[in-house]
Amino acid sequence: MAGQHRCDIMKHNHELSHRAVPATTEHRAAVSDLEQLPFFDLGLIPEICERVTKIGYATPTPIQREAIPLILEGHDVIGIAQTGTGKTAAFMLPLIDSLLCSPPAKRKDEPRVLVLTPTRELATQIHEATVSFAQRTGLRAVVVFGGVAQRPQEREIAKGCDILIATPGRLNDLIGQRVVSIDSVEFLVLDEADRMLDMGFLPQIKRITAHLPRDRQTLMFSATLSHDIEELARRLTNDPALIEVGGRRKPAEGITQKIYSVMRLKKPELLLKLLTELSQGEVISDGEAVPMRTLVFTRTKHDADRVAHVLSHAGMNVTKLHSDLTQSERTRALASFKAGKFDTLVATDVASRGLDIEDITHVINYEPPMSPDDYVHRVGRTARAEKTGVAITLVSPEEEPLMRDIEKRVGAEIERTIVEGYAPPPPIEMSQAERRRLKGWSRR
Secondary structure (H helix, E strand, C coil), rough: CCCCHHHHHHHHHHHCCCCCCHHHHHHHHHHHHCCCCCCCCCCCCCHHHHHHHHHHCCCCHHHHHHHHHHHHCCCCCCECCCCCHHHHHHHHHHHHHHHHCCCCCCCHHCCEEEECCCCCHHHHHHHHHHHHHHHCCCCCEECCCCCCCHHHHHHHHHHHEEEECCCCHHHHHHHCCCCCCCCCCCCEEEEEEHHHHCCCCCCHHHHHHCCCCCCEEEEEECCCCHHHHHHHHHHHHCEEEEEEECCCCCCCEEEEEEEECCHHHHHHHHHHHHHHHHHCCEEEEEEEECCCCCCEEEHHHHHHHHHHHHHCCCCCCEEEEECCCHHHHHHHHHHHCCCCCEEEECCCCCCCCCCCCCCCCCEEEEECCCHHHHHHHHCCCCCCCHHHHEEEECCHHHHHHHHHHHHHHHCCCCCCCCCCCCCCCCCCCCCCHHHHHHHHHHCC
């Protein structure tokens, strides 16, 4: 059956479900079955509702319940919701619905949906989710990103591409080489919008949007969004609906946050001590004992290598992830961690954005991030989908100002713990005369 014909039948069934008296007993039973589907009352066609039910989506999350009807109605949307709340489904389900219920593109290699993401890992994850949502619909999703050969991606686009998921750098290359045209894009999505609109990505985003039709629907989603970035987002959208769920910059409620005050040189030793103690204890999540899975964040690639080496040398089951690794190494490390072959992953902020790794019990910040928003994204790797988790940050005296900024941003004072033998010495009390004398020596 042709896609448009199938869609017409689905819309007919959807309209039928809202009639006061179904035409026949058979229709009444069919409508009753449709109304039992958890996403049906959001306006999605039955085929999609049935698909997400089979995948295991029991009920829409708050961001999905707010965003899906607005997107189906054609509104531009800026969606802000805590990590792990199902933002990918919130934008992708109504977009698949819209594609199925409208005429196909004139050329099979011209995408109608463009999703831009900041990292290769997130692009891959969104692609996998999209393929699952769109199964048996006839729609085709393609993912492109740098760090790998371009030719296979070109061949995938040539086979047909309704939905293109891309990182900005590789997409600009493909546009410049005329491998892909985005002239027919009807829907633009910026995932992790705060990162996509900062100064690092903004020039590339502007080059891409210059090729897009003005008459498009634009959607932006993120867990954090400053007011400055929001203003920029509004300039790229048309009278957008703003959705805020669960606080603009706050970690999920299921996260227990802790700070360990520690001398900088003692951090590797304390990290090893904490991981050893955690691995020997029992982790309880939702009333059940679960294996410990820890994500350790470092600020630099060098630190990630060094910390992973220290932990591995001590016998810990650890792997690492950062941007200096080849794409095959990054893919293998992430897949192995997801599969449970390693219980600890040491990573830079390349792993802080959007990655949905199930059942991470602990996030440990080896150093606090430079940006409070990055802290929210990091700790959001645990306690996803309304589960619970623990976020620990190791803070040396010189990093206290960063931590105070984070506490101010999240609106809470985080519990501080001192472990005997690791705590920094108390500050030296000096008289004014001693301070002046020390200041004078520093100028010599």
